[in-house]
Amino acid sequence: MVKPKYSPEEALKRVKLMMKYDSSKTLNENRTIVEQADISGDIRDLKDEISSFNSDESEIIKIIQKYKSKADFDKLAKAYQEKYNVDFGTSVYQAINSNDPTESKQLQDHLATLGITATAQSTGDGRGTFKWEFSSKETAPTDTTPSTERQKNINKVYCSVKDGKITLPDSAMNGVRWESYVETYKLTDAEITTAKASCKKETSKPKYTPCTPNNYVRGCKSDVVKKVQGCLNMVAKYQTGNFGPITQGELKKLGKGFENGFKDADVEIICGTKNENPYAAYVNAEVEDGGNVKASEAPTQTGGDKAEG
Numbered sequence: 001m002v003k004p005k006y007s008p009e010e011a012l013k014r015v016k017l018m019m020k021y022d023s024s025k026t027l028n029e030n031r032t033i034v035e036q037a038d039i040s041g042d043i044r045d046l047k048d049e050i051s052s053f054n055s056d057e058s059e060i061i062k063i064i065q066k067y068k069s070k071a072d073f074d075k076l077a078k079a080y081q082e083k084y085n086v087d088f089g090t091s092v093y094q095a096i097n098s099n100d101p102t103e104s105k106q107l108q109d110h111l112a113t114l115g116i117t118a119t120a121q122s123t124g125d126g127r128g129t130f131k132w133e134f135s136s137k138e139t140a141p142t143d144t145t146p147s148t149e150r151q152k153n154i155n156k157v158y159c160s161v162k163d164g165k166i167t168l169p170d171s172a173m174n175g176v177r178w179e180s181y182v183e184t185y186k187l188t189d190a191e192i193t194t195a196k197a198s199c200k201k202e203t204s205k206p207k208y209t210p211c212t213p214n215n216y217v218r219g220c221k222s223d224v225v226k227k228v229q230g231c232l233n234m235v236a237k238y239q240t241g242n243f244g245p246i247t248q249g250e251l252k253k254l255g256k257g258f259e260n261g262f263k264d265a266d267v268e269i270i271c272g273t274k275n276e277n278p279y280a281a282y283v284n285a286e287v288e289d290g291g292n293v294k295a296s297e298a299p300t301q302t303g304g305d306k307a308e309g
Contacts, residue, residue: 039075039076039079040079040083042063042066042076043076043079043080043083043084045059045063046060046063046064046080046091047080047083047084047091049063049095050091050092050094050095055095057095057096057103058103060092060095060096060103061096061103061106061107061110062172064076064092064107064110064111065106065110065172066172067114068114068184068185069114069184069185069186070114070115070116073111073114073116076088077089087129089118089129089131090129092107093120093129104120108149109149109153112148112149112150112153113149113150113153113154113185114185115150118131119131150191151191151194151195154185154187154191154192154194154195155194155195155198155199156168157171157173157178157181157195158178158192158195158196158198158199159195159198159199159200161178164177164178164179165177165178166178166181208220208221208242208243208244209221210222211224211225211243214263214264215261215263216228216243216261216262216263217243217260217261218243218244218245218247218248218261219243219244220243221240221241221242221243222241222243223241224264224267225241225242225243225247226239226240226241227267227271228247228251228262228267228270228271229241229247229250231267231270231271232247232250232251232270234246234247234250251270254270256269258270
């Protein structure tokens with residue numbers, strides 16, 4: 001039996017639901033009861049922090065970040081206003097304002113992922129409010145260019161995903177499954193495509209796989225290939241056992257078709273007809289002609305693809 005996988009937040013909600021489950025009510029009714037209990041606790045904690053002489057702005061942010069959809073945040077704000085008869089934005093501004101740029105930006109960035117624009121408005125006497133501007137659609141703004149705050153956050157989250165989970169230690173999203181994030185924030189296909197393109201692509205060198213016994217072709221590696229490379233008088237740094245473009249080029253010089261691959265029985269032939277040191281003829285010519293060999297005539301062995309080395 002395959003067990004469902006839950007994110008830490010999903011697991012907590014599931015435990016709460018099971019602990020408070022009323023069998024006389026439907027599942028949706030039970031969920032509503034749990035949600036209402038959570039909101040009641042959160043608005044109480046928010047009020048305590050906001051009213052505190054030395055409020056902890058980071059705790060206020062953490063509570064608000066628990067609400068991962070526009071509808072849920074709206075419920076929180078309305079519940080707070082109904083409970084304490086004060087505008088939620090005005091209360092939040094008491095604790096987080098222009099004097100707290102870090103927390104203010106965290107609040108605005110989080111709400112931006114929900115499609116909500118939070119604007120701090122000061123009245124000039126040390127007071128003010130946060131105005132929440134909700135987009136007309138349930139999804140976030142359609143502008144998916146990397147310059148928008150929402151897209152930047154999505155890019156960062158997507159590029160951190162490993163084994164299906166978000167890995168951002170300093171974020172409330174850490175450990176949350178990517179699928180849950182997509183569903184919660186209503187990500188569009190265009191946003192996901194942009195996020196994929198934003199990740200730094202890892203460059204990798206060509207990989208050589210072990211050669212099949214008695215079959216040595218380009219792209220494989222073997223001690224037999226290394227032996228052949230020695231027979232071909234290849235430069236030491238290219239005698240790696242990797243059958244790459246340099247080895248293929250040297251085999252082609254033999255004119256026997258071995259550049260397309262060779263067998264164990266071909267090794268003696270290759271080693272018996274190995275390439276003469278390409279410089280030998282010029283050394284001899286230098287002796288015979290009194291050293292009049294032009295530098296431009298001397299052969300060179302180019303490195304080609306460094307991956308072979």
